[in-house]
Amino acid sequence: MEFTIQRDQFTHAINTVSKAVSSRTTIPILTGIKIVAHEDGIILTASDSDISIEQYIPAESGEHQWIENITPGSIVLPSRFLGEIVRKLPGEQVTISVHDRFVTTISSGRSQFNLNGMNAEDYPRLPQIEENQVLSMPADLLKTMIRQTVFAVATTETRPILTGVMWSLENGELTFVATDSHRLTTRKATVESAAGLSFHNVVIPGKSLLELSKILSDDDKLVDIVITDNQILAKVNQILFYSRILDGTYPDTSRIIPQNMKTEMILSTKEFLGAIERASLLARDGKNNVVRLFTRPDGVIEISSNIPEVGTVTEEIVPSSTEGEDVKISFNAKYMIDSLRVVDSTEIRIGFTGAMSPFIIRPTDHDWILHLILPVRTNQ
Incomplete structure (x- = not known):
């Protein structure tokens, strides 16, 4: 040669x-x-x-x-x-x-x-994949969907299925779901697909998706995706990217998403993110990186963290609007920061259902993305 x-x-x-x-x-x-x-x-x-x-x-x-x-x-x-x-x-x-x-x-x-x-x-031969069931989507959209979900996969192998992002396709709508059992994120998008093509419980390792993201361009050039029983193939430019699909059944996460909110508030994403990041400067030295949020009678939201051996921090935010009951809740600051950084919208809507119940974060300008975070029980 x-x-x-x-x-x-x-x-x-x-x-x-x-x-x-x-x-x-x-x-x-x-x-x-x-x-x-x-x-x-x-x-x-x-x-x-x-x-x-x-x-x-x-x-x-x-x-x-x-x-x-x-x-x-x-x-x-x-x-x-x-x-x-x-x-x-x-x-x-x-x-x-x-x-x-x-x-x-x-x-x-x-x-x-x-x-x-x-x-x-x-050298091992690559799998031969039948390409009659293809879905296509712009490279930048796929890259965005990976970025907005892959951070929430589990990083330990305790439950291997949770180390991947679950894909499903129904009526031309592609959905990504990721959870590590403490938080959940979903992202939806309309894609081009072969007539009648649908699938569920296709779980692709988070590590594979991160590598795929690195070779995707930032433009709207179409990526063709083929899924089989145990492999996924993505074709982009002159590149073929294969990944195995994880064995097992992904949990039904739809059951844990609350439908009726006791409290809803609209906040500036940038302002809220900044406040949580500052509060977490002390909280990250604590056991669970815990930050507390509660609503005051004057409508102001107070965000605080108290680590006895380090110190305290308090932030105040005035929401665009608040409806419903008063809120007093604690959560892992890292989970909130991870979610807010990928929202890509100027304002978010947060819905609460109780001090020990999951709460939901959504952008105000579309319904493609949803984040759910479980609160943390504290003694304070």
Whole structure:
């Protein structure tokens, strides 16, 4: 195998697929990047068993000639060295040549490296996915939906199913749900999908979605998504992103969302976030990062934190409106901050149902997103 490629293109592709390389794998070949050269371009593949990323670089695209002098073949090269070498080579072009016993020469300008490669035939094959059931959505929308939900997945493996985001599709509406059993977030959007396509309980690891988010563009270019029993495939530009789907049944979270509110208030998102962030400066040294919120008779909302060994902080906020009973509730400041940072609306509506009942945060200008937080029991 041999080819000469534009260094910047090669570097970008290596960086993209490297996101799927695990440094902790017990399978030596998975520490490498598989490179396959065809007459019309090259394909780079990396995998850690949970996710796999494949990127195709065409020999030419429009007026650009990215790859020249292609002799078809394949090789697996160690990811850790390949990326560093190519990134620091002096010339604008890189030549890759594979010799006997998989020894591979990487040269550019006056620099030349010889790397010991591995047999590409030993590299695990990516799953073959039937693509007749496709849903499509803009890359920036998918990126936003991931950002607005993935923070709420569980970070411990006590209940593995909660380490993922649950996807469901019904009548062209895609819903993401994430919970760690202390908080919940849901995000909905209308998408293009094959006629009659619907699914439920498709739970994708939060770590996989974070990696997918990194390769999504910030524009409205469509991403095609295919879901099977145990894999999801996202196609964007010249990249294929595969992830396993978690086994198990996601809990029915709809039952814990309260429908009737005893108190509702509308607040400035920025002002409320700032107050919680300041209160948490002391609270984060406490056991549960607890901040208290209560309404005063004059309509002002008081936010406070009291850590005996550190000190106290009190903030006052005047809501745009308040309806219903007085509120006195304690909650984890981090959970509130995480939710407020992804709301993307200038005002929020918070609904309370009691001191020890879940409360809900929604934007005032749309109903696509909902956050639920469980309060914290305190002795004060």
